[in-house]
Amino acid sequence: MNAFIENGAPVIVQGMTGHQGMTHTARMLIAGTNIVGGVNPRKAGTTVAFTTNTDAEQVEIPVYASCADAIEATGAKASVVFVPPKFAKDAVVEAIEAGIGLIVVITEGIPVADTAYFVELALRKGVRVVGPNCPGLATFAKDPAQHGVNIGIIPDGIVKRGPLGLVSKSGTLTYQLMGELADIGFTACLGAGGDPIVGTTLQEALAAFEQDEDTKAVVMIGEIGGNAEQDAAAWAAKHMSKPVVAYIAGFTAPEGRQMGHAGAIVSGGKGTAQDKKDALEAVGIPVGRTPGQTAQIMRETLAARSLV
């Protein structure tokens, strides 16, 4: 078990038969994720063959007509969504209604009104949504013979199991910090997503890591836009017993310009990287100047507390 999902949990893929879905289902299988089915009403009853890395062995992944069918047949605990933006809301709502516990939404470009809808629905039903517009969730099992889960697009093989948790608004910065701290290792790395509204905020991820006894310290990667970092700082000041080290991207971003991610925008002087840095430092969360320096601060923090 880790902060978000049990090791080896069965996972279904919504949008598996599309290009993105095919590419990443193959990747997730090679990473050892227990993928048990895909969902596509037009291809229900068929199977799709994927190659796993062990002796080029083929596995046949069945396609189901709906999330409800897939869950009934497989006992899936989580779903990952690669469905295009136009159809993403219906796909996530379907997964929520089918009663799955965790939904990881990779899709970029979902209208924010659609996201607001499914996130609120998930909150009411007690379902965790991760994303949208995120790299997903990777977890690492304590027992080396077991697999965690790799749900989404986070590259496998960067890191091993260790005492760190990571939550990030950015995909490649997640990989960057995972790489920098690969020798120390992680319990789980969660991409919160770069959209204005996400299912699991930085604060909610910190709360999950605080609860998880194997996680000893957390790396938090933020960027310009909104107040998620300030909210996380305020929460951490009151509730977090474990050290947090942060990195914030976008100090040079101009006002009013969206920097790639839909949520990465400074508007009306609000959501600047400096404001976020100030808020974090005010509650004793150090903020690295670069990803490299952030990793260095984390090493020092762990050493000072004899956590490694």
Add this chain to the structure above:
Amino acid sequence: MDLYEYQARELLEEQSIDTPKAIFAQNSHEVALAADKIGYPCVIKAQVKIGHRGQAGGIKVARNRDEAILTAEQIFPMSIQGHKTSGVLVAQAKNILHEYYVSISLDRASRDFDVLATANGGTEVEQIAREQPESVKRLHINALDDFDLDAATSMAQSIGFYHADVDQAAQVLLKMWRCFKENDATLVEINPLAKIGDPDDESSKSLCALDAKISLDDNAAFRHDGWKRFTDLHQSDPFEQRAREHGLHYVHLTGEVGVIGNGAGLVMSSLDAVSGAGEDQHTGIKPANFLDIGGGASADVMSESLNIVLSDPQVESVLINVYGGLTSCAQVADGILSAVESLGSSKPIVVRFDGNAASEGLRILREAGNANVRVCDTMEQAAQVAAELASTAKEARR
């Protein structure tokens, strides 16, 4: 996407929210025709996507045709906080009895929609909220619930439309909500929502949207025919235009180091590293652009990206920072070499690879032996080298 006032008015009018008569004009001839049609006095308002236009001299009253033309000619060449004026709105002047502020916006923190209103409108709502927080009313609309006439009426009552008709205010709120929802807006703001009319004649009084600000969700463009009617052709930067045609996220900045990377966060981080290097080296070197090639980029995408960045005359050096997840650094290396070859550019390029096929990508670059392409082990080091090379090139040109 932010709209101009004249475009925002269009969306309010489609919901039959009252606005003063107004005509958008882009030259003196159009201004004269518009002002004659609207009547005098009229208000000439700079159309620019930034607030505080009044303080910047972008809003003026004209009492006759000569004044209208003169005022418009002063406003046309204006830039307000770096935003070029795209024309003027010639609007009917109204007798204002009272000013309210009303907005509906996406609330990122509470993950719902936020209705904000005050009976002390006309100025900055942030300032009012600081000075008289009790006068600012706030209501959240949940994404699963609807905002109906009952909710709008109780909101109108709590805001305290003390002279105006509460029913009329409730109608405005309801229409604003429809405008917000139907257009996939992230902000619909009316400031001021003015009570206008003859002070001595109660029946002449009504609520009118004198100014409006609307932002639309770019992600929802597919539901609105791509918002073709709001395309802002004459304002768009040619480099941004070209990048958009290739589906790349590009933002033009003012510095000297072109920055290309994969993933919005990593590219932002690279911009910060370049600015930091410029500060460390006391050269003031800054990034020239943000360019995200996205996940799984091919050699062609890399090549086209480098083409765009190298064709920008302000670029003195280029930093390419790629963490290969799905993207293969070997592909990126091929793209770099093919762009450098076809362009014959002599601008220095500094590359940092990590992740998927990083060592293969670096080997490809080293074996090509191009003196203008160098590699660094870390992002910080690459940013330092790129900033140094940009500064040297800039000095040499002086």
